[in-house]
Amino acid sequence: MREKPKYLPPTLREKHRYIAFQVIGERPFKKDEIKRAIWDASLSTLGTLGSARAKPWFIKFDEKSQTGIVRVDRKHVEELRFALTLVTEINGSKAIFRTLGVSGTIKRLKKKFLAEFGWR
Numbered sequence: 001m002r003e004k005p006k007y008l009p010p011t012l013r014e015k016h017r018y019i020a021f022q023v024i025g026e027r028p029f030k031k032d033e034i035k036r037a038i039w040d041a042s043l044s045t046l047g048t049l050g051s052a053r054a055k056p057w058f059i060k061f062d063e064k065s066q067t068g069i070v071r072v073d074r075k076h077v078e079e080l081r082f083a084l085t086l087v088t089e090i091n092g093s094k095a096i097f098r099t100l101g102v103s104g105t106i107k108r109l110k111k112k113f114l115a116e117f118g119w120r
Contacts, residue, residue, distance in 0.1 A: 020067065029066065033090050037087055062118075067119070
């Protein structure tokens with residue numbers, strides 16, 4: 001007989017927040033370029049230990065509207081937002097990250113901040 005796998009109850013799980021962002025640049029960027037830019041910004045600003053605590057995780061990026069979602073630990077939202085604002089170029093092209101908003105769920109984030117960009 002197989003037993004159900006054990007899982008953490010909601011009270012013991014780590015809490016996350018989701019940040020909606022828009023990339024404004026000289027040219028359209030690809031998903032992999034944005035993923036690398038977020039990770040590099042986190043490492044250069046927060047350092048290795050700070051990045052490990054913030055746990056930035058790239059969720060999704062729409063290349064057409066140049067908008068995306070990144071997940072972060074709820075205690076380190078402002079630190080990651082700060083790290084993203086310091087990005088001035090991606091792969092040699094000038095670019096900036098514009099934070100659209102922060103939410104506790106992806107569904108609410110899409111509804112509130114990304115609906116105008118065609119997200120569903």
